[in-house]
Amino acid sequence: MSYKAGQSATIPNAIFKAMGPPGSPSIERDLAATGIAATQIRRMNLNESPYPPSAQAIAAMQAACSTVNYYPDPKWRDLVAAISGETGIAENRIVLGNGSDELIVNAGKIALNPGDEMLVPVPSFPGYDKSAEINQAALVRVPVRQDGAPDVDAMAAAITDKTRIVYCATPNNPTGGLIGTAELERLSQAVPASALFIVDEAYYEFGRHAGGDDHLQMLQARQGPWVSFRTFSKAFGLAGIRVGYALCGSDDLANAFQQARSVFNVNAVAQAAALAALRDPDHTQWILTQTAEERRRLDAGLRRLGCRPFPSVGNFIAAATDRPTADIVAALAARGIMISRLMAPGYQDYLRITVSTADDTDALLAALSDILAA
Ligand SMILES: Cc1ncc(COP(=O)(O)O)c(C=O)c1O
Numbered sequence: 001m002s003y004k005a006g007q008s009a010t011i012p013n014a015i016f017k018a019m020g021p022p023g024s025p026s027i028e029r030d031l032a033a034t035g036i037a038a039t040q041i042r043r044m045n046l047n048e049s050p051y052p053p054s055a056q057a058i059a060a061m062q063a064a065c066s067t068v069n070y071y072p073d074p075k076w077r078d079l080v081a082a083i084s085g086e087t088g089i090a091e092n093r094i095v096l097g098n099g100s101d102e103l104i105v106n107a108g109k110i111a112l113n114p115g116d117e118m119l120v121p122v123p124s125f126p127g128y129d130k131s132a133e134i135n136q137a138a139l140v141r142v143p144v145r146q147d148g149a150p151d152v153d154a155m156a157a158a159i160t161d162k163t164r165i166v167y168c169a170t171p172n173n174p175t176g177g178l179i180g181t182a183e184l185e186r187l188s189q190a191v192p193a194s195a196l197f198i199v200d201e202a203y204y205e206f207g208r209h210a211g212g213d214d215h216l217q218m219l220q221a222r223q224g225p226w227v228s229f230r231t232f233s234k235a236f237g238l239a240g241i242r243v244g245y246a247l248c249g250s251d252d253l254a255n256a257f258q259q260a261r262s263v264f265n266v267n268a269v270a271q272a273a274a275l276a277a278l279r280d281p282d283h284t285q286w287i288l289t290q291t292a293e294e295r296r297r298l299d300a301g302l303r304r305l306g307c308r309p310f311p312s313v314g315n316f317i318a319a320a321t322d323r324p325t326a327d328i329v330a331a332l333a334a335r336g337i338m339i340s341r342l343m344a345p346g347y348q349d350y351l352r353i354t355v356s357t358a359d360d361t362d363a364l365l366a367a368l369s370d371i372l373a374a
Contacts, residue, residue, distance in 0.1 A: 031338065043356070056279065070268070107196065117160060193223055242267075291315045318353075
């Protein structure tokens with residue numbers, strides 16, 4: 001049998017052949033058609049911070065640039081020491097990732113084999129699905145509660161002897177629901193030691209700001225494997241620099257995350273930025289306070305327009321609408337406003353909007369009002 005140049009029946013692996021390109025081609029197409037300059041686009045689709053990072057982080061990045069002829073510290077020593085100081089987790093149980101996205105991918109490599117089951121709340125972060133798909137594991141989806149928090153009891157009931165990963169995101173993206181420690185403990189106790197319990201805390205700082213619990217003490221008493229993922233992408237305003245971290249429940253698990261990564265996975269500029277951001281808590285608090293105020297305004301505005309938002313504590317709000325969400329997303333994109341919509345089965349009526357600046361909130365609500373009235 002012969003193949004066209006560059007084509008093969010076996011390479012790449014069929015799983016990868018079946019996957020589409022990352023990103024959202026339709027939004028990108030809609031935006032390109034507007035001709036609006038990239039700097040004028042209102043980015044309310046990726047749960048980024050609309051505010052720049054700490055001035056100290058910017059200065060640290062600039063300083064780090066002058067030594068990028070050298071490879072970065074592959075053990076990220078200064079940053080790990082600082083994270084250990086903040087969290088109380090031993091340094092050898094902290095593993096950094098190129099964003100927590102890398103850790104999500106690596107968790108799949110570490111824990112999943114073909115035919116295994118991975119339990120996720122739905123709707124939740126789509127990155128989980130991909131890690132199951134790549135490892136040929138089956139996704140078991142458990143709908144969130146009415147308050148948008150993962151349904152810990154329904155998840156506990158869905159565990160089988162094939163379950164190898166149980167994901168619980170708190171606050172959950174895209175619904176913004178928060179889990180209390182006592183509830184999370186119920187789920188933790190139901191997850192057998194044969195499965196990895198992953199608490200995705202990408203929005204941890206927002207949850208704490210809203211009065212939520214810190215779960216680490218409870219998790220450290222868990223009998224089976226567990227890991228918490230956190231990130232500098234959200235509350236620290238460093239999404240573009242790509243630093244996330246895993247707080248691991250055992251030396252064995254930390255070692256597995258170490259083996260699964262590439263050696264220089266977090267670059268020197270990123271390490272400097274994250275360290276400086278951690279040392280400037282006032283800036284983080286300022287971002288959290290601004291976000292809470294704009295979230296309140298956005299939630300109220302969406303309700304006035306007849307949308308039905310989940311009560312979020314994150315830097316985003318998911319809201320149901322009676323109009324086709326694809327049309328709304330496209331109409332907003334035509335006005336230079338990017339938002340997203342939920343694709344998860346059962347939640348196609350929902351838009352997800354990142355909490356941004358006051359100016360962005362006003363522009364979004366005015367545009368949405370027009371679109372819904374048309
Ligand atoms: C719940 C959740 N987990 C993980 C991530 C990945 O974040 P990052 O790779 O930027 O750390 C995101 C990003 O939006 C998220 O919403």
